[in-house]
Amino acid sequence: MNPVAEQLSGWGKEEARGEDLGTVLRLLDEVSRDKLENPLVRCLREGQLVHFAEHSVLLNRLGQEIAIQDSAAPIRDRGGEIVGAVVVFRDVTKERRLKRALSYQASHDALTGLINRREFDNRLSEALQSAQQHQGPHTLLYVDLDQFKVVNDTCGHSAGDRLLRDVTGLLQAHVRAADTIARLGGDEFGILVRNCSAEQGANIADNIRQAIRDYRFTWEQNTTGIGASIGVVEITSESQSAAALLSAADIACYAAKDSGRNRVHLYDSNEVSGRHREMYWVSRVTRAVDEGRLELYYQQIMPTSDPSPEQPVFCELLVRLRDDGGELVLPGEFIPAAERYNMVAAIDRWVMQRAVQALREHATGDEAPFLFALNLSGMSIGDRGFLEFALSLTEDRRIARGLCFEITETAVITSMAEAVYFMRELKERGCRFALDDFGSGLSSFHYLKNLPVDFLKIDGQFIGSVTTDAVDRSMVEAISHVGRTLGIATIAEKVESAAVFAELKRLRVQFAQGYYIAKPAPIEQLRPGMPLPLLEPPLPKVG
Secondary structure, three states: OOHHHHHHHOOOHHHHOOOOHHHHOOEEEOOOOOEOOOHHHHHHHHOOOEEOOOOEEEEOOOOOEEEEEEEEEEEEOOOOOEEEEEEEEEEOHHHHHHHHHHHHHHHEOOOOOOEOHHHHHHHHHHHHHHHHOOOOOEEEEEEEEEOHHHHHHHHOHHHHHHHHHHHHHHHHHOOOOOOEEEEEEOOEEEEEEOOOOHHHHHHHHHHHHHHHHHOEEEEOOEEEEOEEEEEEEEEOOOOOOHHHHHHHHHHHHHHHHHOOOOOEEEOOOOOOHHHHHHHHHHHHHHHHHHHOOEEEEEEEOEEOOOOOOOOOEEEEEEEEEEOOOOOEEOHHHHHHHHHHOOOHHHHHHHHHHHHHHHHHHHOOOOOOOEEEEEEOOHHHHOOHHHHHHHHHHOOOHHHHOOEEEEEEHHHHHHOHHHHHHHHHHHHHHOOEEEEEEEOOOOHHHHHHOOOOOOEEEEOHHHHOOOOOOHHHHHHHHHHHHHHHHHOOEEEEOOOOOHHHHHHHHHOOOOEEOOOOOOOOEEHHHOOOOOOOOOOOOOOOOOO
């Protein structure tokens, strides 16, 4: 026994001498809690190298559990006879804990602790398969909160976060333990109720609606009530796909909103009223494009260390829509409808044309004065026509060097071959690429080696609590380390305080973006060589 083995096992070398091996090296399966056969015994019996079981933990003399891995190997003399064996193991507790954290983050919403959209899709597909095998019916509920935006706008994002957590508790109190609740995004929730007819599901939905309506949210001196519009759809053997079920539940939810909000609506395949709101947005987007009422904003991205004087102004471009009444509409209102009705590619083309125009207007030397990050939809990435359009605008390498396309992991994995081809064609021109919302899925790490990306934009869900949550801080640190190892720069999204900025700098994240750095502003205000935002000094650490 070397000193490390003594430390991990809790046994001194002299104390262990003469003891049974199973007493000194007590191994358990951390999942089943079953006692594991000692690998050294098996190694001597089989006469070959033996690896530890995947979930092995060492229960040491002090009662501590230490995750370990590695192997036992026979020792042979010159004649090939076994004369002994050696066990080699190492402490992998931190690695296993991080792996579990990554797995959890990939399938759960960080704010509410509920499963996320991706995991809900998996469970919905399983329920559909069950129903198609005549083991149903089941019911899907789609819950969209009413008046949530009012709370968010009047009380702030912290209040909105608290409200979402409170609503999560209400939902959990009104379904069975075997049912599934997910946060699908924003203020929208999905509930999968197994072995339940549509009528029973509608009753459950009405109880949830009533509980949310009776709830009073208090924040500081403000007290307000909210409501919920709920769409209900039955999952039967005739149901076609998980995507069709979610679309049907979405339609029913919109119908509940169209009927006056705070209602429950049972899906009827013959009605189309639920699409009215989206079609309304489609027509508004079409007119806005035709009439030139799309507007481009920029949000500056700042290095966490001192930049070089030659470094171009780095910023993300954000599209806005000026509606018929002159009000500015944020993309969260109209982009979903544009994506559903295949209009988002037209918006992508408009943004890219406007970005190239700004680069040409201000270009003077050999390098672009700005580096613009443009969000691209999956539809544009898979469109050869859009690629030809992009190539036609980037023949000037100086212009190409000023463009960085932001793409999401989902857009990449939907059509990996087309995405890689798209990226490599534009990379040859000098364009750069950023992988957006990085860290929200385990597959992000898997694809990194094969994707020609220049930046990783760390998902904002990890940034807000990086100073207070050890898991989120470990995630950011791991992503930062992986990025540096692969030569890929990292950008933290949603940086909203001096303390968060200081911690990101300590973790060696290279760039930061968020309201603490700069708020979005019209692109007409952007000028080459603009000074970086003047930030507040980092908050001092309190001992």
